[in-house]
Amino acid sequence: MSLSEKMFGSQRAITIWVISVVFAIVFPAYFSIMANGADGAGGDATGAKGQWQVNFVQDNLTSEETMNLGDGEQGDFFFDLDSGDMMIGYVEITVSCNDNDDPGPGFTDSVDVTTDFSEVEGTPDDESGSGSCNGDAASFTIQITPDWDGSSYIADGVSKNDIEAQWTDGGNGTGEWLTSVILNVNNFPTPVGGIVDSDEDVTVSWRAVLYTLDITAVAEEL
Ligand SMILES: [Ca+2]
Ligand SMILES: [Ca+2]
Secondary structure (H helix, E strand, O other), X not given: OOHHHHHHOOHHHXXXXXXXXXXXXXXXXXXXXXXXXXXXXXXXXXXXXXXXEEEEEEEEEEEEEEEEEEOOOEEEEEEEEOOOOOEEEEXXXXXXXXXXXXXXXXXXXXXXXXXXXOOEOOOOOOOEEEEEOEEEEEEEEEEOOOOOOOOOEEEEEEEHHHHHHHOOOOOOOOEEEEEEEEEEOOOOEOOOOOEOOOEEXXXXXXXXXXXXXXXXXXXXXX
């Protein structure tokens, strides 16, 4: 029996022993280098508290759909939101219509708007509203990342991890946003009882405001 066989017993034991030694040497060295590298970058370690410039790189996802609705008719408008790798700040929904069918003033058509966000991740609270068809009849802003408005700021005495934990949509807001609109035609009465106004074009538009974080360490004053 050779010396190595006495020490390790078998070829398999030798292999396991060698791998263990390699891990024992390589991993502490790896983490040591990573830690030094982060320190060397001027306090950029994610766990270190310090002063940070916090910016948001923003993008808008927009969509729009128009339907012609008759009196009492309901239109269902869908918006499928996929934010990709970006966070969702908030979603704006605007319902607009412009009644110009009547010969005189007044008799403006109106809309009743409801939503169904049950297919949206995180299930935001539903919205409802009404308005006249002379421009924007109803609009809603649904906040997904709490308190987010896209403003840059300087954070002090917190870590980069703290900032990243604060600005997140938590995976909420993706999915199918449903807005339902019922049109109420207001018809100008003609002497012979004819119908002048029988419908209206209703447009629903969406804007999802997306962002990614851009955090840089503020150089300390000397
Ligand atoms: Ca009308
Ligand atoms: Ca009309």
